Structure formats: C-alpha cells, structure tokens
Amino acid sequence: xxxxxxxxxxxxxxxxxVVPLLKPIFPDAISDYRLFLVSTMIIAxxxxxxxxxxxxxxxxxxxxxxxxxxxxxxxxxxLMDQLSVPYWATIPAxxxxxxxxxxxxxxxALKLEGHYLALATFALALAVPQILKYKWLExxxxxxxxxxxxxxxxxxxxPLSEDQWLYYFCLVVMVILFWAAANMLNSRSGRAMMxxxxxxxxxxxxxxxxxxxxxxxxxxSAAYTGIAGALSASAIAFVAPDSFNIFLSIKxxxxxxxxxxxxxxxxxxxxxxxVLVDNSAQALSQFVKNDLGLPFDxxxxxxxxxxxxxxxxxxxMGIAGGLFMAWRKIRGAR
Amino acid sequence: MEQFLQQIAxxxxxxxxxxxxxxxxxxxxxxxxxxxxxQGEMAMFSTYLSWQLMTWGLSFWAAFIVAVAxxxxxxVVIERLxxxxxxxxxxxxxxxxxxxxxxxxxxxxxxxxxxxxKEFPSPFPKSSFGIAGVIGPHQLGVVxxxxxxxxxLFVFFRYTPLGLAMRAAAQNPQMARLVGVRVDWMLxxxxxxxxxxxxxxxxxxxxxxxxxxxxxxxxxxxxxxxxLVGGISNPAGAVxxxxxxGVLENMVAYAGNQIEKATGIYIIGNGxxxxxxxxxxxxxxxxxxxxxxxxxxxxRV
Numbered sequence: 138x139x140x141x142x143x144x145x146x147x148x149x150x151x152x153x154x155v156v157p158l159l160k161p162i163f164p165d166a167i168s169d170y171r172l173f174l175v176s177t178m179i180i181a182x183x184x185x186x187x188x189x190x191x192x193x194x195x196x197x198x199x200x201x202x203x204x205x206x207x208x209x210x211x212x213x214x215x216l217m218d219q220l221s222v223p224y225w226a227t228i229p230a231x232x233x234x235x236x237x238x239x240x241x242x243x244x245x246a247l248k249l250e251g252h253y254l255a256l257a258t259f260a261l262a263l264a265v266p267q268i269l270k271y272k273w274l275e276x277x278x279x280x281x282x283x284x285x286x287x288x289x290x291x292x293x294x295x296p297l298s299e300d301q302w303l304y305y306f307c308l309v310v311m312v313i314l315f316w317a318a319a320n321m322l323n324s325r326s327g328r329a330m331m332x333x334x335x336x337x338x339x340x341x342x343x344x345x346x347x348x349x350x351x352x353x354x355x356x357x358s359a360a361y362t363g364i365a366g367a368l369s370a371s372a373i374a375f376v377a378p379d380s381f382n383i384f385l386s387i388k389x390x391x392x393x394x395x396x397x398x399x400x401x402x403x404x405x406x407x408x409x410x411x412v413l414v415d416n417s418a419q420a421l422s423q424f425v426k427n428d429l430g431l432p433f434d435x436x437x438x439x440x441x442x443x444x445x446x447x448x449x450x451x452x453x454m455g456i457a458g459g460l461f462m463a464w465r466k467i468r469g470a471r
Numbered sequence: 472m473e474q475f476l477q478q479i480a481x482x483x484x485x486x487x488x489x490x491x492x493x494x495x496x497x498x499x500x501x502x503x504x505x506x507x508x509x510q511g512e513m514a515m516f517s518t519y520l521s522w523q524l525m526t527w528g529l530s531f532w533a534a535f536i537v538a539v540a541x542x543x544x545x546x547v548v549i550e551r552l553x554x555x556x557x558x559x560x561x562x563x564x565x566x567x568x569x570x571x572x573x574x575x576x577x578x579x580x581x582x583x584x585x586x587x588x589k590e591f592p593s594p595f596p597k598s599s600f601g602i603a604g605v606i607g608p609h610q611l612g613v614v615x616x617x618x619x620x621x622x623x624l625f626v627f628f629r630y631t632p633l634g635l636a637m638r639a640a641a642q643n644p645q646m647a648r649l650v651g652v653r654v655d656w657m658l659x660x661x662x663x664x665x666x667x668x669x670x671x672x673x674x675x676x677x678x679x680x681x682x683x684x685x686x687x688x689x690x691x692x693x694x695x696x697x698x699l700v701g702g703i704s705n706p707a708g709a710v711x712x713x714x715x716x717g718v719l720e721n722m723v724a725y726a727g728n729q730i731e732k733a734t735g736i737y738i739i740g741n742g743x744x745x746x747x748x749x750x751x752x753x754x755x756x757x758x759x760x761x762x763x764x765x766x767x768x769x770x771r772v
Contacts (some may be wrong), residue, residue: 146689162756169682176487192563198563198566200508200566201571242477245753245756248756248757248760249756251562251756251766252504252505252506252562252566253756253760255506255508255562255566256506256695256699257752257753259508259695260692260695260696260748260752260753261749263688263689263691263692263745263748264692264745264746264748264749264751265745267743267745267746268746269740270742271742271743271746272737272742273737320618378661383688384574387570387573387574392571394567396596398563423664433583435578436578436581437578438574438575438577438578439574439575439578439579439582441571441574441578442570442571442572442573442574442575442578443571443575444567444571445567445570445574446553446567446568446575447569449557449560449564449567449568449571450556453564457724463693
C-alpha cells in the first residue's frame with residue numbers, strides 16, 4: 138500500500154515538473170494564466186497543510202490562520218520592500234518569524250480547548266486587518282495602502298516566462314514542505330502529536346511533554362501557513378491589510394474540511410478546491426443570473442458555506458476521505 | 472469633564488448593544504454548550520429584513536416587530552434543521568457548521584442587498600430625547616430599548632411557566648425531560664429568542680454603524696469579550712459584561728486620545744478597537760476563564 142501510494146505521489150510530482158515545459162507545444166492548454174492559477178493552488182495547499190498540522194494532527198482548532206498567513210506575507214513584503222532582500226530568502230525568514238509568533242500564540246492556547254480556542258483564534262482573525270494598519274507600523278507596512286512589490290524575475294537567463302518560474306519556485310517549496318511534513322508525522326514527534334489529539338490524558342501519562350508538543354506544533358503550523366503567505370506576497374506582488382480578513386481564515390477552513398481533516402493529500406485537494414471555487418465565482422454568478430434567472434449575485438462564500446455544512450453531514454472525512462471510502466467499498470463489493 | 476461623561480454615556484450605549492448580543496450568545500451557550508459564531512451575521516440579516524420592510528412602507532416600529540418575529544422563526548428553523556441532527560457531533564463539526572452559517576448569511580445578504588453601505592433611520596425624536604451635551608437621542612433610545620428587552624426577558628424567565636421550563640431544560644435536560652418538559656423544543660425556542668435579541672441589537676446599532684453585510688463583525692467580537700468578562704454561563708453577567716466592556720472600550724480610546732494630546736505620542740485610538748477586544752478575550756480566557764460572575768467549571772476525570 139505504502140509503496141504504491143509513494144509511486145503515485147512520485148508520478149504526480151514528475152508530471153507537475155514536466156507538463157509546464159510543454160508550453161511551447163501546447164500554448165493554449167498551458168497558458169501563463171493557468172500556470173499562475175496552479176501556483177496559487179500550490180500556495181493554498183501549503184496554507185491548508187499548515188492548518189491541518191494543527192487541527193487535523195494535533196487536535197487544536199484555529200479559525201485564525203489568516204493571521205499567520207498575513208504575518209508571513211508582510212514579513213516577506215517588508216523584507217523585499219525595505220531591505221531589498223531577494224524573494225527566495227524571504228521564505229525562510231517568514232518561516233522563522235511565523236514560527237515564533239505561532240509559538241507565542243500557542244502558549245495561551247495551551248489553556249484553551251475546543252470552543253474557547255476557536256473563539257480566541259476567531260477574535261484574532263477579526264482583529265488582523267486592524268493590527269496591520271497600526272500607526273506605529275505604518276512606516277513598514279504602508280498602512281491601508283499596503284505594499285507594492287515586484288514579481289520574481291527568472292534567474293540565470295533560463296528560457297522560462299515569469300509565471301512559469303513562479304510555478305516552479307512554488308512547486309519546489311511545496312514538495313519540500315510536504316516531504317518534511319510527511320516525515321515528521323511518521324516520526325516519534327508525529328506520533329506524539331497525534332497521541333495528544335486522540336487521548337490527551339493518556340499521552341500526558343505516557344510521558345509525552347504535551348505542553349511542549351502543543352506549542353511547537355502551533356509554531357510549525359504557523360510557519361507553514363506563513364510560508365504560504367510569503368509565497369503569495371511574491372506571487373501577487375502586493376499586500377494590503379484588508380485582504381487578510383476573517384474570510385481568508387474561512388477559506389483555509391474550507392480547504393481543511395473539503396480535503397479531509399488529518400490528511401496530507403487532502404490538504405492539496407482542499408487548497409486546489411478553494412482556489413477553483415474562488416476563481417469560478419464570477420462564472421457561477423453569471424450562471425445563476427442568466428441561466429437560472431435568479432436575481433442574485435451568488436458569491437463564492439454561499440457555495441463555501443453550503444459546502445461546509447453539507448460536508449459535515451455527508452462526508453465527515455472530507456471529499457478525499459469520502460471518495461477513498463467509496464472506492465474501497467466498490468473494490469470490496471467486487 | 473463633560474467630554475469624560477460623554478464618553479461614559481456613549482460607552483453605555485454601545486454596551487447596551489454588546490449586552491444584547493452577548494446575552495444571545497450566552498442563551499445558546501448555556502443550553503447547548505455551543506458558541507454561535509454566526510450570531511452577528513444572523514443579527515445583520517434580521518436588520519436587513521427590517522430595512523426591507525421599511526422600504527416597502529412599514530413604519531420603523533412595525534418593521535421592528537415583524538423583523539424580530541421573523542428572526543425568531545429563523546432561529547427556530549436553524550436549530551431544528553441544521554443543529555438538531557448534529558446533537559452528538561464532535562466540537563469541530565459544530566464550529567464548522569457555525570462558520571458555514573456565517574458565510575452563508577454574509578454572502579446571501581450581500582447578494583440580495585449588495586455590499587453598498589446604507590443609511591439606517593433612527594426612530595427616536597431628535598428634539599425631546601436625550602440630555603444635551605451628555606448623551607444623544609439615539610444613544611439614550613438604544614439604552615432604553617435594550618433595558619426594556621432585558622426586563623421583558625427577566626420577567627419571562629423568572630415568572631412564566633415556559634421560562635421555567637426553558638431554564639430547567641438548560642440546567643438539567645434529563646430531569647427536565649422526566650418531568651415532562653419537551654427539552655428539544657426548549658432548545659429551539661432558546662435559539663429563536665437568541666436570534667430575536669440579536670435582531671433587536673442589530674436594528675438598534677444600524678443607525679450608528681450604518682447598514683452593510685459586515686456591520687456586525689466588530690460588534691460580535693465585543694459581544695464575545697462581554698460574555699467572557701461577565702462569565703459565559705451567566706446571562707446577567709453577560710449583560711453586566713456588555714456595559715463594562717462598552718465603557719472600557721470608550722475609556723481606552725479616550726485615554727489614548729488624552730495621552731496623544733499631552734505627549735504627542737500615539738499609542739491607541741479608535742483604530743485599535745478590535746485589537747482591544749482581542750486582548751480582552753485572550754486575557755480573560757487565560758487569566759480568569761470563568762469571568763467576573765461565572766461559575767468555575769471543574770471537570771471530573
């Protein structure tokens with residue numbers, strides 16, 4: 138089982154590396170716009186993976202991961218804007234900053250469980266845009282205006298377009314991060330994380346340092362989401378406080394729930410999914426207006442909200458988990 | 472000095488709104504142990520309903536009553552249809568459903584009524600209401616209306632058989648069921664009442680913050696802070712917490728203003744209101760989770 142799924146993953150990764158090179162052959166199918174879209178999906182899956190490490194594998198809820206995404210994005214943006222740090226160097230910097238911020242937020246979170254942690258992180262998500270606009274930070278963050286950046290340039294004179302290069306950059310970061318996460322979850326630390334999720338008291342009694350694991354997991358989770366934020370700052374070449382509102386955190390939650398709580402592959406599916414819905418919202422709205430004749434501007438969030446509730450009812454393991462179960466059933470029936 | 476009094480008075484007016492929303496949150500929390508993250512958006516939706524009714528020609532108070540009644544129905548329906556089947560679901564599922572409701576209400580309101588900010592009328596006469604220089608007519612009106620609502624609720628829960636049944640269902644569902652209280656309908660009624668109270672808060676505050684789909688986000692956060700300060704399991708505490716937090720909010724902004732005037736250093740002002748609420752929430756949760764008037768919950772292992 139493990140080796141076949143490993144082959145699948147390897148195959149998909151190789152495919153992901155090769156396909157964009159075919160751009161000159163199929164210029165219509167592999168356009169710059171599509172590559173950019175896939176890049177944002179990659180970024181989204183990293184962010185969802187961050188949330189999944191915390192909620193799915195460690196059992197701590199967060200409705201405020203948009204905050205860490207914002208910290209990552211702003212760290213990257215300020216470094217590029219103020220100190221002209223190259224974009225690739227902002228990724229580890231954002232990871233470190235977000236790890237520290239996440240670790241610090243994890244300390245009070247130790248005392249909270251269930252609804253209360255959700256409440257505290259929800260409050261964090263609501264307050265983020267305001268914190269980013271704080272007057273003392275204005276010199277760095279540009280206040281309401283945000284910061285305009287340059288898109289990453291193609292290095293070494295490689296014959297790639299900007300979007301192609303961005304895609305490869307995001308893909309490499311994603312592969313490294315998922316590989317690291319898979320290894321971590323397969324190790325002693327990963328088992329400790331999941332033991333804390335499943336049976337807190339038993340884990341504590343077994344000698345697992347629950348406080349340390351919970352705070353460090355918070356830090357790592359924040360670092361992952363922060364890296365996604367830093368990548369998005371490079372990709373979009375712009376950061377502004379009001380884009381990091383509560384709905385960003387809700388999108389991560391959508392990714393988590395759709396992909397499946399506690400599933401690595403699920404994080405990818407979740408990330409792809411929310412970007413897709415977000416991007417097709419316009420088309421969806423048109424469809425509802427023109428084809429169904431309803432006088433509404435259907436937004437992506439209606440779809441998100443309905444899906445959140447529907448999935449909790451129908452596929453508690455997420456779409457990935459649900460399909461996997463269905464597949465097993467079909468194979469079992471044969 | 473006069474400015475100081477003004478700040479306290481407007482703090483009390485805001486506090487009345489927070490108290491209402493906090494009370495709605497507490498009502499749901501006490502009976503089901505759920506924190507309703509969609510409470511603010513539900514109140515916003517009710518406010519839009521009343522606005523719609525007014526544009527169709529109803530007077531303010533007629534629209535008010537119809538909207539509050541519709542909100543009651545909305546609350547009951549949501550409880551029966553969406554939350555009832557998840558009775559024993561894990562906490563995460565419940566939270567996800569609430570977030571789903573939040574997203575639905577927000578986007579549907581935006582779809583129907585657009586995201587453009589609308590003005591909302593005040594029903595209180597400008598001339599004969601309020602105390603000049605201290606509290607404006609609308610602010611005083613808000614305080615009066617919320618106090619009336621709170622008084623009605625108190626009478627309802629304290630002196631009517633239905634109120635008693637609802638309290639029984641919240642406190643000890645099994646025993647209540649044994650003596651013939653229909654516990655699940657009491658929960659639905661609780662949701663309806665919470666939704667109505669939220670509607671009152673929304674309609675009262677819309678004149679101050681203007682009507683738009685995101686109008687309740689900040690208020691919800693302050694309501695959370697109020698409920699926590701007062702103790703999230705205590706309705707009276709939540710009301711007290713609302714007033715405390717309302718005044719505190721204005722005092723912090725006022726103090727920040729004075730410091731800036733005196734020293735020229737900007738520390739805190741109106742722009743940091745949500746941050747202040749965040750700090751209150753995290754502070755109370757970590758330092759005194761039971762709040763000022765709440766019960767300390769001891770968990771048996």
